[in-house]
Amino acid sequence: MNETQKTGGEGEAEAVKFLRSIGYEILERNWRHSNQEIDIIAKDKFYLVVAEVKTRSSIAFGEPEAFVNRQKQRNLIKAANAYLEKKNLMLESRFDILSVMKNGENYKVSHIQNAFYPILNKS
Numbered sequence: 001m002n003e004t005q006k007t008g009g010e011g012e013a014e015a016v017k018f019l020r021s022i023g024y025e026i027l028e029r030n031w032r033h034s035n036q037e038i039d040i041i042a043k044d045k046f047y048l049v050v051a052e053v054k055t056r057s058s059i060a061f062g063e064p065e066a067f068v069n070r071q072k073q074r075n076l077i078k079a080a081n082a083y084l085e086k087k088n089l090m091l092e093s094r095f096d097i098l099s100v101m102k103n104g105e106n107y108k109v110s111h112i113q114n115a116f117y118p119i120l121n122k123s
Helices: 003-021 070-087
Strands: 025-033 036-044 047-056 092-103 106-116
Touching: 003 025, 003 036, 003 047, 003 092, 003 106, 025 070, 036 070, 036 092, 047 070, 070 092
Parallel strands: 047 092
Antiparallel strands: 025 036, 036 047, 092 106
16 A cells, blocks of 8 residues: 555545544445445435545645546446445435545544535536
8 A cells, every 4th residue: 555545545534533523424435336436425314425535635736625526526426326226215415525634643624515516418
């Protein structure tokens, strides 16, 4: 495991701790469908929360959440649809981003609810 993977894993663990601390129920971590992955799937009251975690130790190249581009959003939407279908869930979905900044041994988690919305394809 390289340093980037280690930092990412630690950031995801911090994000899970944060979500649990505000009352979310963690349903899945690193759930895969085909070549798509959802970092965290949680339940917040009546919502299924599909959460992408971005961890950085510097903002030299931008805020962590800026790295959730349109393609990543499409992949998350596809994977979320597959999860809902596979689990036969009838919950409203929400897409959140957890931006985790590492400073030495300390982490700061920023939670962006409704970070993006599913994009409708125009035929």
